[in-house]
Amino acid sequence: MTEVRTARAERGGLRLFTVFGIEIRLDFSVVIIFTLIVYSLASGLFPQWHPDWSAPVAWGTALAAGVIFFASLLAHELSHSLTARRFGIRVPRITLFLFGGVAEIESEAETPGAEFTIAIAGPLMSAALGIGFMLLASGMMGEQTLAGLVEAPEETMAQLSPVVTACIWLGSVNMMLAILNLIPGFPLDGGRVFRALVWQLTGNHLLATRMAATAGRWFGWGIMALGFWNLFVLKSLGGLWLVLIGWFLSHLATASYSQLLTQRSLRALKVGDVMRTRFDHVPSDVTLEDFVENYLLRSSQQLWPVVGDGQVVGTISFAEASAVPVGQRAARRVREVMSDLAGSRVIDIEAEASVALSALLRSGDEPVAVVRGDQVVGLIRGSDILRWLMAHQDRRAS
Numbered sequence: 001m002t003e004v005r006t007a008r009a010e011r012g013g014l015r016l017f018t019v020f021g022i023e024i025r026l027d028f029s030v031v032i033i034f035t036l037i038v039y040s041l042a043s044g045l046f047p048q049w050h051p052d053w054s055a056p057v058a059w060g061t062a063l064a065a066g067v068i069f070f071a072s073l074l075a076h077e078l079s080h081s082l083t084a085r086r087f088g089i090r091v092p093r094i095t096l097f098l099f100g101g102v103a104e105i106e107s108e109a110e111t112p113g114a115e116f117t118i119a120i121a122g123p124l125m126s127a128a129l130g131i132g133f134m135l136l137a138s139g140m141m142g143e144q145t146l147a148g149l150v151e152a153p154e155e156t157m158a159q160l161s162p163v164v165t166a167c168i169w170l171g172s173v174n175m176m177l178a179i180l181n182l183i184p185g186f187p188l189d190g191g192r193v194f195r196a197l198v199w200q201l202t203g204n205h206l207l208a209t210r211m212a213a214t215a216g217r218w219f220g221w222g223i224m225a226l227g228f229w230n231l232f233v234l235k236s237l238g239g240l241w242l243v244l245i246g247w248f249l250s251h252l253a254t255a256s257y258s259q260l261l262t263q264r265s266l267r268a269l270k271v272g273d274v275m276r277t278r279f280d281h282v283p284s285d286v287t288l289e290d291f292v293e294n295y296l297l298r299s300s301q302q303l304w305p306v307v308g309d310g311q312v313v314g315t316i317s318f319a320e321a322s323a324v325p326v327g328q329r330a331a332r333r334v335r336e337v338m339s340d341l342a343g344s345r346v347i348d349i350e351a352e353a354s355v356a357l358s359a360l361l362r363s364g365d366e367p368v369a370v371v372r373g374d375q376v377v378g379l380i381r382g383s384d385i386l387r388w389l390m391a392h393q394d395r396r397a398s
């Protein structure tokens, strides 16, 4: 319902199941990355480790390892989410997507301590999983095989069972996830850890966010540079991936920073503070022809409260009026075409502006009537809130 750190989940995807009261969704981009992982394991890494494996064994192991890998990603996100919930922050859903997962954490942490704990919980889970899979693998191998791995790594690897092989891969990939996520740039977990530390030291949340976002942007550019170097100097197409990931990270760093600014500026702001209060009404017994020619076309107002018997009984929009064929407009009255207040979309004057903004923009910036009780007291569009932000930009900088 409410907009969160990311709008990504809005795009939909597949609903998997609900666990601990948190809805787990799958973005369709996961299919791409899952296929890539399974393919590269089954046709690259596993045949290299096990030249004697048949194709079904390699593909079966790759498939199982891929599924468990995504379960590990989910465990990472759940770890963030359940920790956030301990601090009283609601987490309605987790979406797994291209570069891992996103937990929709409904509000920012209130203290640096909470921010730190929530941020570090994910990488700690990945590290624990990494160590767990490694221990599992070494437990199944026995001392002799372990010693063999040091003396003759290739021959010993080739003899390992599919389960042990999968555990070794899962262990190392989870360890890598823990380490990568701790890089101190927004929007990675390490960026949040970094922000919590600066916040704790300076007491300035905004400064801490700006520093973490800047670090995130530099980090993203660094990865892009590495990608271009791979592409043009080493002539390796793999560099394209790095360019893409780096671009994505630097973009996310900027986006999450400006989103935070918007959220902060709109904090404590009600719909009543930003709605339009200068607007006209139309009587309910006016004909549609009269309404279109003498009201609608004489004003830039898109939505009109309709008045009958001294009070507002509904609203009529440009779209509703112009949907009636020109030839029938003289014979029909506004009250026949309007939406009554009970049936139309209205927004309460006390609603939070930041919540209203995402709802309004999602529905294509159509104007909506603002009500107090059953009275229409204003009109609002998503762009009105954006205009408010532009008009108060100096307040944002301070």
Ligand SMILES: [Zn+2]
Binding pocket: 076, 077, 080, 122, 123, 181, 189
């Ligand atoms: Zn994380």
